[in-house]
Amino acid sequence: MMHRMLAEYGPSGPAGGVKTWHIVREGAAVGLCGRELDMSAPERDPGLWDRTPSLNCHTCGAVFLREAPYVPGEHGEGWPAS
Numbered sequence: 001m002m003h004r005m006l007a008e009y010g011p012s013g014p015a016g017g018v019k020t021w022h023i024v025r026e027g028a029a030v031g032l033c034g035r036e037l038d039m040s041a042p043e044r045d046p047g048l049w050d051r052t053p054s055l056n057c058h059t060c061g062a063v064f065l066r067e068a069p070y071v072p073g074e075h076g077e078g079w080p081a082s
């Protein structure tokens with residue numbers, strides 16, 4: 001299954017920078033956490049998920065970890081970093 005990282009902006013929109021990164025399934029506009037997202041927001045390769053741990057949606061991270069076994073930290077220790 002393919003995943004993408006999708007940005008969620010805060011109240012000030014793109015000018016305020018990315019508020020949270022979520023993980024969506026390819027072609028979906030709903031995060032793995034159930035949040036509806038704007039598909040026109042910037043996307044990233046999910047391989048970059050651990051680059052911005054302070055901005056990551058923790059619920060998406062937990063679900064993503066189960067769906068993407070190639071990600072290191074299979075048992076949740078040390079990933080996502082906090």
Ligand SMILES: [Zn+2]
Pocket residue numbers: 021022023031032033034035057058059060
């Ligand atoms: Zn999320």
